[in-house]
Amino acid sequence: MKKAASHIDYNNAVISIRDLEKSFGDYHVLRGIDLDIFQGENLVVLGRSGTGKSVLIKLISGLLRPDKGSISVLGNDVLALSDKQLQELRIRIGFSFQNSALYDSMTVRKNLEFPLVRNRKGIGRAEINKSVETVLDAVGLSQTINQMPSELSGGQRKRIGIARTLILNPEIMMYDEPTAGLDPITCIEINELINEVQERYRTSSIIITHDLTCAKSTGDRIAMLLDGQFQRVGTFDEVFDTDDERVKPFFDYNFIQ
Numbered sequence: 418m419k420k421a422a423s424h425i426d427y428n429n430a431v432i433s434i435r436d437l438e439k440s441f442g443d444y445h446v447l448r449g450i451d452l453d454i455f456q457g458e459n460l461v462v463l464g465r466s467g468t469g470k471s472v473l474i475k476l477i478s479g480l481l482r483p484d485k486g487s488i489s490v491l492g493n494d495v496l497a498l499s500d501k502q503l504q505e506l507r508i509r510i511g512f513s514f515q516n517s518a519l520y521d522s523m524t525v526r527k528n529l530e531f532p533l534v535r536n537r538k539g540i541g542r543a544e545i546n547k548s549v550e551t552v553l554d555a556v557g558l559s560q561t562i563n564q565m566p567s568e569l570s571g572g573q574r575k576r577i578g579i580a581r582t583l584i585l586n587p588e589i590m591m592y593d594e595p596t597a598g599l600d601p602i603t604c605i606e607i608n609e610l611i612n613e614v615q616e617r618y619r620t621s622s623i624i625i626t627h628d629l630t631c632a633k634s635t636g637d638r639i640a641m642l643l644d645g646q647f648q649r650v651g652t653f654d655e656v657f658d659t660d661d662e663r664v665k666p667f668f669d670y671n672f673i674q
């Protein structure tokens with residue numbers, strides 16, 4: 418079970434969602450979502466494939482518009498923002514997605530510099546170097562600075578991807594299946610890194626995963642999408658202390674009861 422994070426502020430929601438609905442044609446994916454993510458909290462989102470987890474992330478980041486409901490992110494009404502304001506808001510959010518691959522033709526250093534140079538116009542060389550060294554240290558890979566992505570293991574590439582996100586000092590982190598495709602030891606390392614990032618960068622995070630070990634070791638709370646709503650929200654034990662046949666298979670499959 419996760420060690421309690423030291424600095425969660427349950428009076429301050431960084432993301433607040435109310436009565437959110439989204440359909441595609443006849444398919445009513447999200448059917449009245451209510452959710453708060455609190456300052457400094459790691460919130461794990463669970464749900465079967467196709468239940469709308471990615472759609473939820475796209476709604477939060479303004480890439481999709483809901484049919485109904487409200488979304489507040491870092492004090493901004495997402496539905497009222499202009500495209501430029503949305504872009505500014507997205508810079509405050511770090512996306513660690515499976516498809517956010519590194520540039521194969523660039524060294525680790527150049528990969529890490531890329532978001533800085535693009536988003537912080539006029540930044541000086543000394544500050545770039547310091548930022549690169551700081552995030553590499555944060556993910557424990559200082560020695561890889563001059564290596565090419567092809568020379569790194571899958572777990573190392575994942576860590577560098579997270580470092581590339583951290584370099585812009587995000588206030589919110591979104592992790593999409595952070596342990597998918599990794600061996601168990603590397604999964605444990607990535608889970609630890611997610612918790613280290615939470616402590617060191619004071620981020621609030623949404624972690625989408627099917628890996629219940631990841632959920633248990635990183636989540637301060639778990640929210641489970643069932644039939645288009647977060648019907649079970651709480652600690653890991655609270656969410657899984659049920660005979661609900663929609664919930665039990667998740668647990669049984671992961672922990673072989």
Ligand SMILES: Nc1ncnc2c1ncn2[C@@H]1O[C@H](COP(=O)(O)OP(=O)(O)OP(=O)(O)O)[C@@H](O)[C@H]1O
Nearest residue numbers: 441442444446464465466467468469470471472473
């Ligand atoms: N732009 C779109 N147009 C039409 N249907 C869409 C669109 N985006 C998502 N959907 C549908 O919405 C549903 C939810 O998709 P979503 O990608 O959010 O699932 P998910 O919970 O993230 O699944 P997984 O765990 O497999 O990644 C799916 O049925 C998908 O086909």
